[in-house]
Amino acid sequence: MNPVGFSQESEILARIVDPSNPSFTPDVARSILELQFTEADRHEMNDLAEKARSGTLSDEESTKLHAYLFVGGMVDLMHSKARLSLRQSAHKSGGG
Structure with a gap:
């Protein structure tokens, strides 16, 4: 379920x-x-995405865009887990 270009490292993470x-506590999730x-x-x-679309991205810029x-x-994954953790916490406390 990884986006195109994601490495084995990102799959492991x-x-x-x-x-x-x-499993995040509400305070951790909010942070x-x-x-x-x-x-x-x-x-x-x-800017890097525009250069990639126009075909003018250098190798260094390509590396930076991939980074x-x-x-x-990874931030998206963490945000997803945080939102689910907050929902679960609200449900357990009767708020959802």
Whole structure:
């Protein structure tokens, strides 16, 4: 279930994080949901993606874009687990 270009390392990390197992405490989950790319990073990712679409991406830029995609995928997994953990916590406490 990995996006195209994800490495074996990311598959291993996905199994370790296991977003289907909502085991974060509410405080941890909320902290994880605060993890975001900076505005500068988002701008750089957009620039790199545009260069990739136009076919003008250098090898170094390609490596950097893949690093952003890898990290973004891991943050997405962590966010997914955090949201599920918060839902489970709310359900257990009668809030959902």
